[in-house]
Amino acid sequence: MTAAAMTIAPAAAEPLLRVRDLKVGFSTGSGTLLAVRGIDLDVSRGGVLGIVGESGSGKSLSMLAALGLQARNAVVSGSVHFDSQQLVGRQRKHMRSLLGSRIGMIFQDPLSSLNPVMTVGDQIREVLFLHDRRLTGKGATARVLDLLELVAIPQADRRINQYPHEFSGGMRQRVMIAMAIANDPELLVADEPTTALDVTVQAQIMRMLRELKEKLGLALILITHDLGVVAGHADRVAVVYAGQVVEEAEVHDLFADPRHPYTRGLIASIPKLTATGSKLYSIPGAPPRLGAYPEGCAFHPRCIHAQDICRTTAPPTMAFGGHRSACHFADRLPPWDRGNEAERQGQNG
Amino acid sequence: MLNYIMRRAVAMPFILLGIVTLAFLLTTITKGDPLTAIVSERQMNNPEIVAAAKARWGLDRSLPERYVIYVANLVTGDMGTSFVTRRPVSRDIAARLPATLELVIAAMAIGSTTGILLGLLAAYYRDSVIDQTARLFSLFGSSVPIFWLGLALLFVFSVHYHLLPGPGRLDARLTPPPSLTGFMVVDTLLAGNPAAFKDALLHLILPSLVLGWTVAGSISRIVRANMLEIMEREFILTARAKGAGELRVVFRHALRNILVPVLTVLGYTFAYLITGAVLTEAVFGWPGIGSYAVIAARSLDFPAIIGVTIVGGMMFLITNLLTDIAYVFANPRVRLN
Structure with a gap:
């Protein structure tokens, strides 16, 4: 190993996102209800972290809170370092410079995640203008067309002036992806990116996310309730139950x-496709309600x-x-x- | 879409005819005798004078005859002659409608701006002190009677502190400008009379404030309720995740999505105020169509009553059509279907 490579090594080892003891609570009349109860996570540069859990486990909420996007009545504590900058307690204004530029997000339902009264082009243009004040209208449009091509939306020059309801589910999610990667982020957070889509489209979207990850060198956080998605696409997996990480491992180790x-x-x-006739297994019981955690x-x-x-x-x-x-x-x-x-x-x- | 607007426009005269017919029939079932407005009490005992008056005003003809004559005249723009002013109703209305429009437009500007801003603030700071204050302010405006609020403000600002002029549209000492548009504020400007312009503007402040305050309440309630719902939607989260500031989130992403209900209430309120501003007109001595309607109703001035009804109905129809057209620009889904 050369000297130059050795000096680079420690920096590369520093995770892009480091979450420590993240807690998210909601203040109610009878005290604070904790929904996320001390989560630790690391995401390396270029890595893919899968966060798995049932709905209500706090998996989405923890990432939203880490990025300052939690509901107003939520109380967040702990530490979240993105590229060594502490995010918890940061002013909204400072968070805004990261969101949409160095950190992109896509959500579960692309129809409700896109603004119904704005054209798709305007919505992508907006994220470009928000982070580059010197951008010209012409330059933005050219970039939007590039992005739509990158996410394989055909006839981009026509589609750019259409509204979300004129797109199919899969195409909408591609628009969301185009918007999320518009400013070349280092981290892409995908919250149940395929849950609302048809099965055939799910595979396309996941393949696209993986290709983009390779092409753009971004780190990916894949929040899902679907272990199958995680098995095929994540490097590391964190399993979340009742607001805590119960297990975390390399994807191979976790399944093995x-x-x-x-x-x-x-x-x-x-x-399992092979187990014909056998009853589909499910874990007995139900996850605890918010705040009603067993001792x-x-x-x-x-x-x-x-x-x-x-x-x-x-x-x-x-x-x-x-x-x-x-x-x-x-x-x-x-x-x-x-x-x-x-x-x-x-x-x- | 154009097709839809055309169909609506074609339907308008028929709806108008319905309004005319209803208004006409309503006058016939009133107990009072319109002759009392025409003939003095002493002359009522003189059958010759009564018969002459009946013939002169067409009251000796049968109802269907009168109806046909009225509608035929109406088509040519003739709304008959007022029993009271003895002038053509259409000319009376033309003289008074601009005054009302001036007042209502100013009131709508004040009422919709405050209403929308209060609604946005209340929704954004839901359940906070700001929300409670905004709601109290709206509630006050829509529940305090205009005659009280108007008189109270007149007392404070005009009588006590002399900050604003009293009732009327223009100081009696000033010469009114030639009536070109009928809007005092515009006519004084056109006449090149800055002193009169300033006076007309000051006269407009209190009545439009009172009227605007009363409608701000319903507007802010609609805005608040719709904003509360929209702000929970996922595309708001998307906007924030793009790095958009809160002002942008509220005005560019949320407000655009509630334009349809907001336009609906604005359109309805505007149309309602054309005839609903009567109390404000009464308190502030504003020579508008509302006070004209009151005089007409009190003296059983049928031509004037029907005339005002037609104008009020027409205002509703026009505003409705304009609101429908505005929907097209507010909601892309309407535009395409």
Whole structure:
């Protein structure tokens, strides 16, 4: 290794986004209800982090709060460093210079995420003008056409003057992507980017995101409830339950050797094409309501491995190399076998 | 779309005919005798004079006859002659309508600006002190009677502090400008009389403030309710995620999405005020169409009553059509379908 390469190495190791002990609460008449209860996450430059969890687990909320986009009555604490700048507690004005330029976002439903009374072209132009005051109208239009071409929208010069309702679901999501990458961001946060789309379109959008990631060298945060999406596209995965990260690992390690019963349940509930006739598995019970978290481990009422300690004591996070799990029995769970897991959980649950 | 507007425009005369017919029939079921407006009480006992008056005003003819004659005249722009002023109703209205329009336009400018701004503020700072204050202000405007509010403001600003002039459109000591548009503010300007212009403008302030305040309430309520809903929508989050500032989020992204309901209430309010400004006109001695209608109604001046009804109805029709056209620009989905 040359000297030059060695000096670059530490900088490259510094994560692009580092989240530590992020908490998001909502103040109500009877105190603050925590929806995100201390989340740690790292996203490396050019990496893909999948954040998996059921709806209401706090996975979307944690990322919105990290970027200062939470609802006004939300209270955020902890630290979020983007390229070594602390974001929590930053003034809105400073956040605005990052959002839409160095950090792009796309959301679940592209129809409701686009402004219905503005043309698609105007909406993309807006994000360009917001971050480049010297841009000319002509220059912006040329850039919009490039972007539409980049996300493979045909007849861009005609489409630019159309409204969102004149686009199909997949095309709308492409518009959202074009808008999110308009200013060459370093980080793209995709919140359930394919959930509202047809299955065939889902694959196209995911392929496009991956291609753009390679082409533009951006880091990607993929928030989803779909482990299948994560398996195919993420480098690392964080599993979120009841506002906490319960397990985090390289994607291969997570699927090969899940160390948290919740993750095991999630993987077991992925439908398999080969298992014809068998009943589709689902984790028994339901996730806790906001603020009504069980004592000890939040997952224990639904866990087949739960012991007394799980009902009283919150589990510590155990690390096995780059693999972390917040379970009292992370090192003692039975060997992982996906086929048996469903059966076992089915019997006991 | 053009097709739709054309169809609406074609339908307008028929709706107008309906209004005329209804207004005409309503006058026949009133208990009062219009002759009392024409013939003095003493002469009522003189059958010759009564018969002459009846013949002179066409009251001796049957109802269908009168109706046909009226409509035939109306087509040529003739609305009959007022029993009271003894002038053509159309000329009376033409003389008074601009005064009302001037007042209503000024009131709408004040009322819609404050109403929209208050509604936006109340929605943006929902449930805060700002919201409560804005709502109280609106509630006050729409619940306090105009005759009280008008008199109170007149007392404070005109009588007590002499900051603003009293009732009327122009100081009696000033010579009114030749009536070109009928709008005092415009006519004084056209006449090149800055002193009169300033006086006309000052005269306009209090009545339009009172009238504007009363409509600001309903406008701000509509704006607030619609904004609350729109601000929860996902494209607002998208706008923020693009790095847009809050002013841009509210005015460029949210407000544009509530233009249709806002235009609806603005259009309706404007049309309503044309005849609904009567109390303000009464308090401020404003020679508009509202006070004309009151005089007409009190003296059973049927031609004038029907005339005012037609003008009021026409104002509604025109405003409705204009609102419909405005929708097209406010909502791209209407434009295409």
